[in-house]
Amino acid sequence: MSKFVDYTGKERAIRSAKGRAAGAFDEVPVIDIRPAIAEGASDEARAAVAAQIKHAGENVGFMYLAGHGIPEEVQLKAFQQARLFFEQDLGAKRQLDFKKSPVFRGYEGLAGNAQGDRKEAFNWGYEPSADPLNPSNEDVVEDATAGSGKNVWPSLDSPAGGLRDAILDYYGQALVLGRKVIRLFALALDLPEDTFDKSFAVPGVLGRILHYPPQPPSDAEAIGVNQHTDIEILTLNTEKYNTQAGEWLEVPPIPGTLVCNVGDMLARWTNDRFISTVHRVVNRTGQQRYSMPCFFGPNYSTMIETFSQCLAPGETSKYEPIRAGEVGYVWRRLARSRLGRKYDEKEKLEDAVKIDSAVPVTAVA
Numbered sequence: 001m002s003k004f005v006d007y008t009g010k011e012r013a014i015r016s017a018k019g020r021a022a023g024a025f026d027e028v029p030v031i032d033i034r035p036a037i038a039e040g041a042s043d044e045a046r047a048a049v050a051a052q053i054k055h056a057g058e059n060v061g062f063m064y065l066a067g068h069g070i071p072e073e074v075q076l077k078a079f080q081q082a083r084l085f086f087e088q089d090l091g092a093k094r095q096l097d098f099k100k101s102p103v104f105r106g107y108e109g110l111a112g113n114a115q116g117d118r119k120e121a122f123n124w125g126y127e128p129s130a131d132p133l134n135p136s137n138e139d140v141v142e143d144a145t146a147g148s149g150k151n152v153w154p155s156l157d158s159p160a161g162g163l164r165d166a167i168l169d170y171y172g173q174a175l176v177l178g179r180k181v182i183r184l185f186a187l188a189l190d191l192p193e194d195t196f197d198k199s200f201a202v203p204g205v206l207g208r209i210l211h212y213p214p215q216p217p218s219d220a221e222a223i224g225v226n227q228h229t230d231i232e233i234l235t236l237n238t239e240k241y242n243t244q245a246g247e248w249l250e251v252p253p254i255p256g257t258l259v260c261n262v263g264d265m266l267a268r269w270t271n272d273r274f275i276s277t278v279h280r281v282v283n284r285t286g287q288q289r290y291s292m293p294c295f296f297g298p299n300y301s302t303m304i305e306t307f308s309q310c311l312a313p314g315e316t317s318k319y320e321p322i323r324a325g326e327v328g329y330v331w332r333r334l335a336r337s338r339l340g341r342k343y344d345e346k347e348k349l350e351d352a353v354k355i356d357s358a359v360p361v362t363a364v365a
């Protein structure tokens with residue numbers, strides 16, 4: 001594997017190499033969460049599922065979640081609309097170019113993406129009207145530094161006019177599920193079950209649909225999304241490939257499951273007790289590939305400071321406390337992955353996330 005340099009510029013060891021070498025895993029575990037999220041689930045059932053999450057979080061950083069309860073049809077409807085959106089010509093898609101949004105919402109093209117990845121994406125964020133547990137229609141303040149901002153959607157009379165409804169139907173169900181999963185993560189970390197609840201009342205949950213065209217047969221190693229770690233606490237997704245211990249471990253789609261992986265915020269919160277695993281996407285299917293990750297981050301004013309329970313006596317955290325969004329952790333990270341900027345905590349946020357609209361985005365065939 002080529003070396004991995006993390007967002008702070010440090011060369012990073014793939015921590016899960018240790019787990020793999022010790023024979024802790026050679027594949028991503030499948031965890032049936034139904035017994036733990038069912039109405040009236042017993043403490044024993046929840047503890048049993050939390051124990052599996054703990055093992056996966058500490059050794060792999062990735063897990064399949066079965067029994068999650070989101071109908072496949074809801075996902076497929078969003079993918080159908082996404083296909084209609086991505087099939088449009090570039091000019092139509094670029095009307096919703098993410099570079100027009102202070103919070104990177106909208107279309108991210110195949111060309112002009114910072115890493116040269118073979119993918120295009122449509123990005124959105126938290127919208128109160130889509131949240132079954134927060135049904136107020138209050139407008140979210142359009143302020144990148146406060147960390148929310150407005151979504152952009154295709155107009156109703158355009159070819160993908162149903163994209164908003166289809167995405168938000170899925171996203172609303174994912175929000176409900178994510179809040180349950182995050183409680184199980186708290187249990188898995190031996191923390192009070194409600195540890196994350198307050199910061200997930202109005203959470204910083206970003207979503208995106210990605211489209212990966214089939215790779216040219218002449219280029220079997222063409223990268224869909226280059227190696228990276230995710231920014232937030234955990235990601236719920238449909239399918240992907242990741243890496244451990246110097247070789248890439250395949251994570252093929254398993255019907256009826258979602259893939260869940262640990263992100264860097266949880267690594268910071270747990271001082272790397274839970275591993276934010278490096279992963280990438282290579283589309284070798286010969287088909288168009290679509291995926292729809294939702295990145296679960298807390299309210300943007302939340303301070304992320306390593307839980308004392310995750311430190312051994314006398315141990316200090318490797319990580320400085322950092323605010324999730326307001327002073328820019330999320331936005332600096334997104335500027336890095338979407339605009340190719342350097343991650344620098346000292347740079348003024350306005351400069352770090354400023355979009356230079358004079359930079360042309362070139363088209364590729």
Ligand SMILES: O=C(O)CCC(=O)C(=O)O
Nearest residue numbers: 210225239240281291293
């Ligand atoms: O397409 C996928 O399955 C994964 C994409 C991904 O890793 C990401 O957007 O962070």
Ligand SMILES: [Fe+2]
Nearest residue numbers: 228229230279
């Ligand atoms: Fe990712």
